[in-house]
Amino acid sequence: MSFDPDRVSTVTFDSYSTLVDVDAAEKALAERVDDPEPVSKLWRSRSLEYTFVGNHVDEYEPFYEVNRAALQYALEAHDVSVSASERDAILSVYHELDVFDDVRDAVGRLRDAGYDCYVVSNGNPEMLDSMVDHADIRDLLDGVVSADEVGVFKPDAEIYRHAAARTGTPIDEIAHATAGWFDVMGAHHTGMQGVWVDRKDSPWEPFGPEPDLTVPDLTTLVDALVGDGRDTTD
Numbered sequence: 270m271s272f273d274p275d276r277v278s279t280v281t282f283d284s285y286s287t288l289v290d291v292d293a294a295e296k297a298l299a300e301r302v303d304d305p306e307p308v309s310k311l312w313r314s315r316s317l318e319y320t321f322v323g324n325h326v327d328e329y330e331p332f333y334e335v336n337r338a339a340l341q342y343a344l345e346a347h348d349v350s351v352s353a354s355e356r357d358a359i360l361s362v363y364h365e366l367d368v369f370d371d372v373r374d375a376v377g378r379l380r381d382a383g384y385d386c387y388v389v390s391n392g393n394p395e396m397l398d399s400m401v402d403h404a405d406i407r408d409l410l411d412g413v414v415s416a417d418e419v420g421v422f423k424p425d426a427e428i429y430r431h432a433a434a435r436t437g438t439p440i441d442e443i444a445h446a447t448a449g450w451f452d453v454m455g456a457h458h459t460g461m462q463g464v465w466v467d468r469k470d471s472p473w474e475p476f477g478p479e480p481d482l483t484v485p486d487l488t489t490l491v492d493a494l495v496g497d498g499r500d501t502t503d
Contacts, residue, residue, distance in 0.1 A: 272482035274494045279438040280379055283447035284390035284400055287466050289366035297362040302349050312343035320422035329420045331393035364399035375487035376409045382495040389414045389432045391422045424455025446490055450474045464490055
């Protein structure tokens with residue numbers, strides 16, 4: 270572990286699977302699909318693949334539309350027939366994903382300790398507005414940075430450099446917390462400290478550098494930055 274808490278002045282968070290639970294989308298599928306789990310997994314993986322490929326072929330669409338195309342593919346690949354309105358209803362669950370229980374307390378503790386806190390996400394602004402409001406953390410954030418502002422997705426270096434500029438923080442003073450292994454690597458590559466939020470106790474990828482810090486939840490990250498049990502209100 271190479272994490273240096275003394276360097277950190279700003280903490281940025283990914284959104285999906287880090288602050289909110291994308292697995293909750295399976296509930297919307299379950300109302301219309303007999304076997305929702307494989308459809309949900311293919312939907313998520315295809316959505317990420319589209320962003321990766323899009324970065325390399327200069328094909329950018331807002332993440333909501335990328336997600337729409339991925340959902341359509343996943344349904345067709347599993348021979349599931351639903352109407353366009355039903356697809357829209359399934360897709361709309363991304364505006365109301367369940368927030369993880371530790372989020373508000375963890376971000377609040379960081380703010381009390383003097384850290385600036387931002388969301389940095391592939392989500393387009395409309396998706397992120399819904400997520401922040403549904404998670405009830407708008408009052409705790411200093412800002413929200415969307416890939417839509419630069420027209421590229423993670424892990425392209427441009428989005429991390431843009432985020433550093435938006436936060437007004439030297440890039441090496443940012444700790445980026447994310448559940449996405451590729452996001453950890455992207456942040457690390459540009460000079461941020463990459464914190465892997467491994468909520469599912471998964472193995473790290475045997476490719477590329479390891480995270481600067483691995484935590485099972487955001488509470489553990491806060492403890493690493495401000496000290497376990499420390500009263501941050503003094």
